Amino acid sequence: MTAPEASVRRAGSYDAANTTWGGLDGELARLETQAALSFDEELRIMRDLGLAGAGPLLELGAGSGAVTRRLRAAEPDLPIVAADIDEKVLAHAAGAGAPLLLGDAARLPLRTGSVGGVLLRYVLQHVADPAPVVAEALRVLRPGGLLVVVEVDSMLWGLADPMYPELASVHGTMAAAQRGAGGDRQIGRKLTRLLRGAGFGDVVLRPFATTNDDHPTEAFAPHLGPERLVPLVASGALSMAQLALATDRWNRFRADPDAWVMLLGFVVAGTAPGGPAGSPWRNR
Template sequence: MSPAEPRSYDPHATVAGLDGELLRLEAQAQLSWPAELAALRRAGLRDGVTVLDAGCGSGAITARLAQALPGARILALDSDPELLAHARRRLAEHGERVRVLEGTVQDPPPAARGADFALLRLVLQHQADPVDAVRGLAATMAAGGVLAAIDVDGGLWGLAEPFFPELMAIHARAWQSQQQRGGDRFIGRRLTRILSRAGLLEPTLELAAAHSDQLGTERFAALLDPQELQPRVADGTLTLAEYGRLHAAYRRFMQDPEALVMTVSFVAAGRVPG
């Protein structure tokens, strides 16, 4: 894909720019990570091995992996040099144990090879060919290793109360536009199939939930804030009036003391043959 084409993932695309996206990734990680980590441990994540965070972005999850697995060697790989610069600063405190590497998940550089456990979190939804991405990554892992993919699905993103049915229609349109930019916001339901088709064995699937009654509604603010959809106004997918309605609903929701929200991550994993 040439740089001029619209991309499924563009960390600069909101008015809040890269800083806004870094905050959003951090808020997202903070919310979902405890339940996702528990699911990853059940899928075979353990301490003392080599773990690859493939498509590590800002390092929000890599830092949490390093904390949860004090005896593991951690590799963090991404293709975006700016996000990697941030990840390097963020992960420097771990010294040699955590290495940050530039490259693609389809064809990782030699230093990113041989992992016993690899994680693709919120990465496959942005791939034009997710099976090819998983196959490429799995081919570089240790035989018998585990490859896990965590992603979302617009059809089962979670729930919110009070419920605004008109917002669902607006979101559905924005998610469809991601499809046109080479991504898939409905990938969660296909994760096990993708792992199987890429040659991984015994694929498993768990849903990991984050609920505002446990975490507080405020912690979900960065995820519910429609600012992520601003580029969809610029490209004509949403009108300014629709965006305004989304924003008003978001403000009403955040001010409602009875509001509740739950989000769902899909956690799939499979074993590398050998």
């Protein structure tokens, strides 16, 4: 692992040991389940956008390598570097088949124009200011290189049937807590402007949906279940009564054989200027 600075910290609203119930182990399991849920959909879109030709791919905020591992298996010829600011989390990516790089996505120890692709998956929602991160991605990309951002937007999180409107305040509290810690769960709607503003061309947004038609309802536990609320109770942001309400509704939902859920995510991509004319996806 390359360590450009003596001590590298976490940044923004992400704190792996305090994200979900069970501390760091709980979060490692959550990242794994989260990747398993939608990776196939994301991969289909990334391939369509030219992933195979975007090497070496720098995965910024790679975390525990849940996606690194899947990308290596799906695209064995694509060289990948897994980078993260959090040494403890990144250590778990050691077996992912990619060199590890410890550092801040806004100040990378890499030469200008040295990579063919950059992936930022569920990272920009955690940084206080995403613009310097996107600008740094542009700097390290070679002309024509591909930036892919995978994100959500809390107001377009998806649909469920039955829906529980009484949980609105719980979800509002969660978004407010992330905002208060320097993150932004409404990043989805800002991404195309962010990439264009940084100087990327051919910017596109591709939504993807994940439903329990294709996955067991239980696989949605990291998104719909109460585990992620536990640290908010510990910090005093959420009451025990709100946690009990959320737990009850999740238990009702998972026990209902007719319950349906669809989560929405967004892949936003752009190319660094100066490459060959015509993006791979412009005419698709």
